[in-house]
Amino acid sequence: MLTLQIAVVGITVAVGTLLTFLHIRQLLLDEASGTAKAVAVSVADSPAVLAALADPDPSAALQPYAEKVRREAGLDFITIMSREGRRYTHPNPAQIGGRFLGNTAPALAGRTFTETYTGTLGPSVRAVTPVRDAGGRVRGLVSAGITVEKISAQLREQIATAALTGAIGLSAGTAGTFLVGARLRRQTHGLRSAELSRMYEYHNAILHAVREGLLLVDGGHRLTLANDGARELLGLPPDADGRHVADLGLPPSLAESLTSGDDREDEIHLTGDRVLVVNAAVVRSGARSLGMVVTLRDHTELQALTGELDAERGFAESLRSAAHEAANRLHTVVTLVELGRADQAVEFATAELKAAQQLTDRVVGAVREPVLAALLLGKTAEAAERGVELSISPESELDDVALDGRDLVTIVGNLIDNAVEAAMTGPPPARAAVHLRAGDGGFLVRVSDSGPGLGAGEAKDAFRRGWTTKGDGRGLGLAMVGQAVRRLGGTIEVEHGGRGAVFVVRLPLPGPGPVAGKEEQP
Numbered sequence: 001m002l003t004l005q006i007a008v009v010g011i012t013v014a015v016g017t018l019l020t021f022l023h024i025r026q027l028l029l030d031e032a033s034g035t036a037k038a039v040a041v042s043v044a045d046s047p048a049v050l051a052a053l054a055d056p057d058p059s060a061a062l063q064p065y066a067e068k069v070r071r072e073a074g075l076d077f078i079t080i081m082s083r084e085g086r087r088y089t090h091p092n093p094a095q096i097g098g099r100f101l102g103n104t105a106p107a108l109a110g111r112t113f114t115e116t117y118t119g120t121l122g123p124s125v126r127a128v129t130p131v132r133d134a135g136g137r138v139r140g141l142v143s144a145g146i147t148v149e150k151i152s153a154q155l156r157e158q159i160a161t162a163a164l165t166g167a168i169g170l171s172a173g174t175a176g177t178f179l180v181g182a183r184l185r186r187q188t189h190g191l192r193s194a195e196l197s198r199m200y201e202y203h204n205a206i207l208h209a210v211r212e213g214l215l216l217v218d219g220g221h222r223l224t225l226a227n228d229g230a231r232e233l234l235g236l237p238p239d240a241d242g243r244h245v246a247d248l249g250l251p252p253s254l255a256e257s258l259t260s261g262d263d264r265e266d267e268i269h270l271t272g273d274r275v276l277v278v279n280a281a282v283v284r285s286g287a288r289s290l291g292m293v294v295t296l297r298d299h300t301e302l303q304a305l306t307g308e309l310d311a312e313r314g315f316a317e318s319l320r321s322a323a324h325e326a327a328n329r330l331h332t333v334v335t336l337v338e339l340g341r342a343d344q345a346v347e348f349a350t351a352e353l354k355a356a357q358q359l360t361d362r363v364v365g366a367v368r369e370p371v372l373a374a375l376l377l378g379k380t381a382e383a384a385e386r387g388v389e390l391s392i393s394p395e396s397e398l399d400d401v402a403l404d405g406r407d408l409v410t411i412v413g414n415l416i417d418n419a420v421e422a423a424m425t426g427p428p429p430a431r432a433a434v435h436l437r438a439g440d441g442g443f444l445v446r447v448s449d450s451g452p453g454l455g456a457g458e459a460k461d462a463f464r465r466g467w468t469t470k471g472d473g474r475g476l477g478l479a480m481v482g483q484a485v486r487r488l489g490g491t492i493e494v495e496h497g498g499r500g501a502v503f504v505v506r507l508p509l510p511g512p513g514p515v516a517g518k519e520e521q522p
Helices: 002-044 047-053 058-073 148-172 174-187 193-209 228-234 252-259 300-338 342-366 370-385 405-425 456-461 477-487
Strands: 077-081 113-119 122-132 138-147 213-218 223-226 264-270 275-285 288-298 389-392 431-439 442-449 491-495 502-508
Touching: 002 058, 002 077, 002 113, 002 122, 002 138, 002 148, 047 058, 047 122, 047 138, 058 077, 077 122, 122 148, 138 148, 213 228, 213 252, 223 228, 228 288, 252 264, 252 275, 264 477, 300 342, 370 389, 370 405, 370 431, 389 405, 405 431, 405 442, 405 477, 405 502, 477 491, 477 502
Parallel strands: 389 431
Antiparallel strands: 077 138, 113 122, 122 138, 213 223, 213 288, 264 275, 275 288, 431 442, 442 502, 491 502
16 A cells, blocks of 8 residues: 555656646746736836837837836836837847837737747747827837746746655655645635635735725734725834734724724724724634724715715705795785785885895805805704704904815814704703804814703713714714814814803914914804
8 A cells, every 4th residue: 555655646746747847837928928918018008108109219218118117027028119110128228229020910900919939038928019099000019028038947946846845745655645635625625726826816916906995903903914905094004014903003993993803884983084984804713713804995085075965955955944934925925915015015025135134244244264154154044944043153253264165164064063953952042153263373163052061071072983962872073073173283172061062173274373372252
């Protein structure tokens, strides 16, 4: 049995080495052909190449570009030439201007092809592709390739590795061959080495190509993988791999989620300037936890658009209610006219118009920043529909400020929404007040309400993600206010005690002068 098994292993090693040689040789040729084709097509599609072909001296721009791409792609040559085969680039500058050695007819006909041909650098596997202009006409040709000598060197390295592996396998013994083979089949789920290699390359390319963030965290809460999307979304340092999650500078809530060991679904987390949706799944092998797979999606723009959509919906609802009220008042005016009481009809109609116009004049006259003026008018109407009196302090005075309109809407809009919600839960009458003022290089926002107010602990946690007085854990508005204030370099304070709560935001304005440190009373 020992002699038979040694013979079987020996024959297997010999045949396997031969098959490996043929397989690797074909793989290397295919890989060289595919790489040359991909690089040639990529260079040909570059707008810079097409533009340089129209220059009187194309080599001046194309030679440095071709050499840079050649070194980065690991090729032996990239030749950019005219339709007639005159070289504009070559690894050997002395060959520039000479005629290209190889077939170009298929490329001139508009096709990309590969071939093995002996050129100035010896036998090589090369690809030739056309350079087309916007009209589809062939303006030039690009050839990229790898020499056969380089491929043979790689093949010899693979053969040496295969031979060494065969010798080790033969000396391991018959029993070890069977046991190791069985164990490998279990661990690789029946996949061969080439399949595993291709799977790894595909997975690695996918991980770095997707824009969504992906994190792999091991059982010890150390980061084992972060794709390009995750590094950009979280601002991870280059040496983040292998570090503990707590040492990556992540927001506390996100770090807690990554170390909890529990599955997470569509959690909202705030970073310095982003709103992220986080999903986490625990990887288990039997009853043992191997770590977590975490996905990150950037919802910053979506959250901003959602806020704008909510504002538009509020405006639409206010307009619907206003239209309904206008219809009722119009019927009243018409009825008064029909009853012969024209004076009373005029007085009734002008009184309603005067009140609405006074509100608009007061807001527009005090707040000349168009985004905030529109927001305040809409929020005033919306609050009135909900039974809350929203007032703008007479001392408010604000010109156009050089601050981002979205950030202003986020800060002022969420503070007003929070004040209206709080006023509705407090004793009647439900009131909210807004005070806006710019001066001394700073912008002041003060929003108060007649609600139940905030305790000292609540005021401290008010800007934490998920905090809300409703107890549903979905509070995000005040957290986004805090994020926007920090992004603009401002401060925010909460006054508690007594009736209602007061939120005070101070933002620096571009230009000299400190932020006003003394709050103005409305």
